[in-house]
Amino acid sequence: MREAIVEQTVKTYFTDKFPQFSVSQQCEIQFGTRHGIADVVLHQPIRNEKGYFVAIAECKKWPLPILRGRAKAQLKSYMSATNTRYGVLAVGTDPRNWDFCENKYNNWFAEIEREDFEKGIENWRPVSAKALTVNLRETTARWWKRIALIFGVLFFVSIASLLFLWPDPPEPxxxxxxxxxxxxxxxxxxxxxxxxxxxxxxxxxxxxxxxxxxxxxxxxxxxxx
Ligand SMILES: [Zn+2]
Known part of the structure; x- marks a missing residue:
């Protein structure tokens, strides 16, 4: 039951610190064919849906029953699967024993301080949504250029054939x-x-x-x- 107390502590911490977001517990996460349960999730308040995940907390009792590295790996896999920027490995109810991390870019994780975690969430944006959008836009632009080029060539060919190949109208x-x-x-x-x-x-x-x-x-x- 100790882990439930840790979860409750994290939930309270999230609710107090980040009232602009919503908090859910025991969120199922799909990655490939497997699935896992994220203990506490801070997310955008969207009715009927979870919206973007802002932070995921993996809660463990103190002292940590497994290797800290293994617990972090689990947290990071949840963050990767859900494209979540911030993560907390909450070991016990004392935040001094919690590890904070950020999915900086494309699942490149950095260990960060609690202050940076809190500041980051204040200015939160979806993890790689910007990069994704930019990529998408670039791909779209590339395709439009190709389509424009194809149509340009087709247009030129049709005009050329009209000019050179179209027979003169028969003389009356x-x-x-x-x-x-x-x-x-x-x-x-x-x-x-x-x-x-x-x-x-x-x-x-x-x-x-x-x-x-x-x-x-x-x-x-x-x-x-
Ligand atoms: Zn006549």
């Missing part, structure tokens, strides 16, 4: 007869009814030497092409 063609002075459309009623032989010529040419037929209106047809 109208029809004349052997003896007539007018030019016509292919489907001109006047020509079809009489079954007159017709010859195709370019509109430009026809315009210079002939007049448009009043029945089929070849100018309108030519211009709409």
């Amino acid at each position: 063609i109208v029809y004349i007869t052997r003896t007539g002075k007018k030019y016509h459309t292919y489907t001109c009623e006047f020509l079809v009814e009489r079954g007159v032989e017709k010859f195709a010529i370019y509109f430009d040419e026809a315009e210079k030497n002939y007049d448009p037929c009043g029945i089929c209106d070849p100018d309108r047809t030519a211009q709409s092409r």
